[in-house]
Amino acid sequence: MPFPTGTPTVTLSGTLPSAVGGGPYSGTIVLTPSTELIDAERHAIYPGGGTVALDQNGAFSVQLIPNDAAGIEPAGWRWRIDLQPAGVGRTIFWTDIHGPDGATVHLDELLPVPAPDGTPGVQQGPAGASAYELAVQQGYTGTVTQWLASLVGPAGAAGATGPAGPTGAQGPTGPQGATGPTGATGPQPPLGAAGAGSTIALRSDDPSTTNARTPTTHASSHTAGGSDPITPAAIGALATTVWRRRDLPDPAAADSLYSGTAPTISTAQTTTPTTGYLKYAPAGVALTGSDSTGPFQFAGAGAFAVGATSPDTNYVLPLSKYPNTYASGQSVWSIEFGTDAQVFQVRFKYISSATMYRLSVDGRKVSDLMQSSGGTTAGSGHMLSVDLGSAAPRRIRLDFVTMPFGGIYLPPGASMWQVPLRGGRLAVLGDSISDGAAGNTGAGAGTWFARAARLLGSTDAWEQGRGGTGYITPGAYAVFQDRIAQDVIPYSPDRLIIWGGYNDNTGSQSAIGAAAASLFSVLKSALPTCQMYVIGCWAPTGSPAGSITNTDATLRTQAAAVGIPFISPITGACYDATGALVATHGPWITGTGKVGATTGTGNADTWISSDGVHPTDTGHIGLSRRITAAITALMPA
CATH class of the missing domain: 2.60.120.260 (Galactose-binding domain-like)
Known part of the structure; x- marks a missing residue:
């Protein structure tokens, strides 16, 4: 984030190991101060370092406030460093970053220190988190990047001794011995050392009976982005922060009124x-x-x-x-x-x-x-x-x-x-349907989003909508992708809803598709642990124009391409991260709606305001229920 003139800062830089098998560099680093930092002299509050993506060489550089910076309060705070390189073990540790204003500090200069509450480092976390700190306490002298590299395992790039390495020392039969004792496909003569005779041996020059190929380096193919990835999503495993239906609040109470003395x-x-x-x-x-x-x-x-x-x-x-x-x-x-x-x-x-x-x-x-x-x-x-x-x-x-x-x-x-917030951080990146308009009360605090956040159990709800904006339409502000670097990514939401497209629908579908693909890709890379949902093009009537249905289809295609669940307001269809249909709840808006004093039909008569586009307070109540139902349908039990 930008700092006011005169704020003491240092630059933290480093290079993390590549994925197993020499795969491409990718991943992120999340830097979080142990508390909100206050600079009384410059009347500023600093939220922290945020999330930094590795470049194509595995390098990063980020400007931070050093722990010994003069005038920054409170005293005794520390940095939490969460290293998440793809294909390499994740490592989390607390540290102090020191240096004069303008200095550059390398990642390998940092050593773990006890957490701010005095406990000896991270007490819970993935493999490699507290283990690194424990190793240092027991005499480990290597750098943090060397520690990360060690988590790859002894297999090396070719996976020679790794658990999935095809060329490991499995036995005396040699590197091809995995095919069994008959030797039919090994380096032995066609009949193999244990061949039973011509009655079971296949001898043919027909190319359809051969399958010559170069063996794949499994460590590379199994990493994220490989041809056969072993990732939580690929094998059906659930991330530790995944939303589950069983964790949601009672809907009858979540959005209810206070029953105590008024x-x-x-x-x-x-x-x-x-x-x-x-x-x-x-x-x-x-x-x-x-x-x-x-x-x-x-x-x-x-x-x-x-x-x-x-x-x-x-x-x-x-x-x-x-x-x-x-x-x-x-x-x-x-x-x-x-x-x-x-x-x-x-x-x-x-x-x-x-x-x-x-x-x-x-x-x-x-x-x-x-x-x-x-x-x-x-x-x-x-x-x-x-x-x-x-x-x-x-x-x-x-x-x-x-x-x-x-x-x-x-x-x-x-x-x-102080009281803790609950349910993780939920954000929406959207337009005026989320940010509010003249047809509803209380701007963005009175739209579907605030209600849906309560129904989904999230008290930290970030309404990041701007009216008139979209994937290719900046309105009076900026397109979605130009906003996320300051409005979304630095604040690391646990869940993100992306809803736009109505302001774009009369534009080029290829341009909308390209912008959506780029936006989704950047968000997935920068926020790898965030659960995301894309809502398609808003339709304020039950008979949307072709440009609206086309935009909805374009966004659905691009969401499936990067593995983000998709929800269509037009049909009520809910698609999972693979693009498979999970549920169909029917159109959100029915009938023609009303314009001015003219009464329309269907729920649009009460859900849509007189401008013919934006929801009323009643409409936002209805949308909150529809969106909550759609997201719930996409959650694991």
Whole structure:
């Protein structure tokens, strides 16, 4: 990510081993700081190094903040290095990276150190993770890249002694002895040493009875990308982070309303809290007096920063959405925290009628739709006061739309603590069907995505849609592929939904196909452990034009080519990563819909707004159920 001028940085570089058998270099490196880093001097928050892809030579280079950088808080943080070269064992370890500003540090200079909590390295992980650290503790002096190379095994590139090596020392019969004692296909004479006579021997010059070929080096063919890969997907194994139906929440409760005492909520145009209340500020906001940085869990966004001038220096907004600026970045995001207070106050800046929020208590939303913030004067600070009726330990969530956040104030004696997010990070890369439009309430926080995230059990839901965009159509922003380097890849989602195509459908199908193929390939390479789903072209009527059905078919073809499951809104068909049909749920939209005051037919009459394209609040509820059902159909039990 780009750093503000003056931020101390070093460049970490290195080269990882190639795949077994000398296969092509590929893979990624994931770098994660043990905590969110705060630079009070530059009013910045750094989310971390993110995911870096190896180049064609197995090399990488990434700019990072060194652990001993002046002015970066908190103290004692460490880097988590997750090396994932394809075809070689994965290795994870904690380390400290030191160096003067502008220095270059090589990967082989790093040694594992205890995890930030004091435990001796990674306690759980794949083979090669904690094993490397243990080896160093026991006297291993090799570099981390030498350790990775050692995980290939003694077989070497040709697999001479590897478990699958065809030329290994299997016995006295020699390299071709695997064909059995008859020697019919070995280097012996045609009848073989144990041949039983002409009655069972085949003697022919007919080329159809011969199969001369050069033996394949199995280690190479079995690696990812080879002709016969032994990968989890290829052999039907499941990744450790795979979504399963059994892990999903009860749908009757996941999207239900809070059943406790209704909170009393009021808004006042002031930045002065109730007398005696203590301020818990978001990281990056300057502290004074008794202020402290709150243990907030940010969800749905990253790269939080304060504004450059007053009053924005008192409020944070995320920069993790194109065009990645304070004023025009991500408008939809959330915070969660635990508190035992009866009353708390939320400081925010009022922007316009688009400034909205939704409160959830103990995992249940207090209101179904986003609520008006109650602000009055644009550009001014406000306090939102929430009285829960009693003091008790609770989990609080606030979803924000266009609402710069300045902190939480608690009464004396009340406390606040951090709560974990649940269900992994779910993101959508999309257009206005995900980002919201005039036909629904609360922009992207009121679309199908927020509801589907709750139904799928993900509290960290990143709505990365931009209206008017697509695979080949930039709209007022940028095409999908030009957005992912800053909006998606650095934040390593566990699950990613890609939904676009409507804004492209009147363009060239070959151009759409090429753009989709490139996008899917880049995402698969950069996010190898991410579960992805492609949703086809949106159709706001039950009788879509040919250009819409053609775009849907084009996207389905490209998704199957790279092994991403595909869901068609037009037919309701669900295809797995191999392109095989798994289920057909029927068209999402039926009938003609309505335009203006003209009543249409089918569910389009209530699901589609008067512009004839975008869903209503009712429509987004319906879409969330359809999309959840489709994804569930593609999950293992």
